[in-house]
Amino acid sequence: MAPDHRAPRRPGRIARDAARLLAAAGLALDAYVHARLAGRYDGVTATIGQGMLFRVEAALAALAALLVLVWRRPGGDTFAWLVATGGLALLLLYTYVDVGAPGPLPDMYEPHWSADKKLAALGQAVAVLATVFLLLTRTRGPRRDRR
Amino acid sequence: MRKTARTAVAAATVALFAAGVGDCSNPGGGTAPSRSRTPAPRTGTATPAGARLTIKDFTFRPANLSVRPGATVTAVNEDSTTHTVTAGGARLFDTGSIKPGRTATFRAPGRAGRYTYTCTIHPYMKATLTVR
Numbered sequence: 001m002a003p004d005h006r007a008p009r010r011p012g013r014i015a016r017d018a019a020r021l022l023a024a025a026g027l028a029l030d031a032y033v034h035a036r037l038a039g040r041y042d043g044v045t046a047t048i049g050q051g052m053l054f055r056v057e058a059a060l061a062a063l064a065a066l067l068v069l070v071w072r073r074p075g076g077d078t079f080a081w082l083v084a085t086g087g088l089a090l091l092l093l094y095t096y097v098d099v100g101a102p103g104p105l106p107d108m109y110e111p112h113w114s115a116d117k118k119l120a121a122l123g124q125a126v127a128v129l130a131t132v133f134l135l136l137t138r139t140r141g142p143r144r145d146r147r
Numbered sequence: 148m149r150k151t152a153r154t155a156v157a158a159a160t161v162a163l164f165a166a167g168v169g170d171c172s173n174p175g176g177g178t179a180p181s182r183s184r185t186p187a188p189r190t191g192t193a194t195p196a197g198a199r200l201t202i203k204d205f206t207f208r209p210a211n212l213s214v215r216p217g218a219t220v221t222a223v224n225e226d227s228t229t230h231t232v233t234a235g236g237a238r239l240f241d242t243g244s245i246k247p248g249r250t251a252t253f254r255a256p257g258r259a260g261r262y263t264y265t266c267t268i269h270p271y272m273k274a275t276l277t278v279r
Binding site: 040041043044045098100101106107108109110111112114 | 205227228229231243244247251268269270271
């Protein structure tokens with residue numbers, strides 16, 4: 001009988017797998033909330049409508065969730081971090097600052113913390129933290145973080 | 148990834164959370180603009196010719212407007228974003244999108260009663276139209 005050469009799963013690997021799941025879940029939540037709200041915000045328009053921007057955010061977040069979960073490479077993790085961080089930064093900006101309608105963008109200022117906004121912010125925050133963990137604990141060398 | 152890149156990611160994350168996430172529990176405080184989120188509710192009465200309601204700071208003013216059956220109501224959007232004035236449920240009246248600084252009119256229901264309306268874009272905005 002051939003010896004079993006499989007190495008036991010290291011704690012670091014388990015933590016990274018958990019972070020991947022958390023990042024993907026947060027991004028999926030972000031995508032779901034934005035996709036669900038997009039139709040409601042179609043009425044807020046300039047050259048570009050807020051509903052369209054919500055759909056773009058939903059698509060980017062869904063793609064990022066897939067990359068983090070399936071592709072499992074630093075490039076995908078970085079993309080996911082950018083999507084989550086950018087989304088959270090914009091959410092906070094448009095909650096606390098009335099920036100008006102710059103360029104083709106509509107005025108998306110909304111100071112109220114609705115349940116949907118809390119949910120999206122939670123998903124984005126979890127994704128930010130999880131992707132930061134993935135990026136900061138990445139191993140170097142020939143060993144790839146792939147299955 | 149180079150060490151500087153890792154440091155940048157960590158620093159950006161810390162800055163982001165320091166900037167805003169902590170304020171979620173206090174949306175009206177800190178560096179928030181001077182807009183008031185919870186103005187004192189007022190009650191208005193329509194003139195025979197019609198009535199006027201104002202949308203400002205994501206609030207309908209007055210919170211309870213009284214009009215006569217079939218009266219024309221003018222809604223003025225003084226906010227910087229789009230709103231609607233829409234009766235809940237049966238869609239008894241609906242202005243559609245009122246862009247910032249614009250005005251829209253609608254006809255009050257012909258039957259006496261108390262009608263709750265909302266902004267369909269921001270459903271947490273609620274007020275009452277009393278027809279009598």
